[in-house]
Amino acid sequence: MSDAEKGGFIARVIGPKRRWWEYKARVKKLPPKYRTAVEAIERYLMHFGPVTADNAAALFEDVADLFERAAADGTPIREIVGDDPVEFVEALVRNYSKGGYVDRERARLIHTIDDIEREEENR
Known part of the structure; x- marks a missing residue:
């Protein structure tokens, strides 16, 4: 059984508690x-x-x-996240959610619409 399976809310959502607290300590040190x-x-x-x-x-x-490196280099926040911070985060999520529920549902939606389109073209 993994730490995430053994733990409470934090472990189920973000992984082992130790990793979470280490991450939070790093963030606290940022400017x-x-x-x-x-x-x-x-x-x-x-x-x-x-x-x-x-x-x-x-x-x-x-x-x-990413933000530790940017802070060290003095990179402006907008230069990191671009014009659309939501799209920036959504791109991150797409890179980390492969095989998850959201990806399966996105693929199912695309497949269903493609099937409907093929059926309409064959009429």
Whole structure:
């Protein structure tokens, strides 16, 4: 049984607690504007992020990596997230949610619409 299966809410949502607290410690060390941006991304991900705890833990850690490097380089926040912060986060989620419920449902929707289109073309 994995740590995520044994643990409570945090473990089920974001993975092993140790990884979560290490991630949170890293975020706390960021300069204020970077920390605020990461915390906003985190809130969004808690609602719309990866389905599996392993994917979520890796995603949060990668966000921390990205913002730590950006802070060290003095990269402006907008340069990191682009013009559409939601699309930035959605792109991250797409990279980490392969095989999850959301991907299966997206594929099912696309397949169903493609089937309908083929049927209409064959009439």
